[in-house]
Amino acid sequence: MRASVYILLCNDGSYYTGITRREVEARVSEHAQGIDPTCYTFSRRPVSIVFSAFFERVDEAVSFERQIKGWSRAKKEALIRGEYDSLPALAARRKKRH
Secondary structure, eight states: OOEEEEEEEOTTSOEEEEEESSOHHHHHHHHHHTOOTTSTTGGGOSOEEEEEEEESSHHHHHHHHHHHHTSOHHHHHHHHHTOGGGHHHHHHHOOOOO
């Protein structure tokens, strides 16, 4: 099965990362319409799509979505800009605080 991972820019400046097996545009439209009041994006509309990636296998999409959700804002923005070479350096700089 196929799936896509997408990142939305929300009205408050935050990012939302999601996954869908349907067309990305259809899922983004649902976010924009506020169909699910429990969704993160509901109170942060309007939203706009800033990134999407298609995967032939759902498990690969799930893995990528989880990976992105753990990234810093700077790393997400590098991905959105297509600056793939800078991603490893951004990961190396991030340190957990105790």
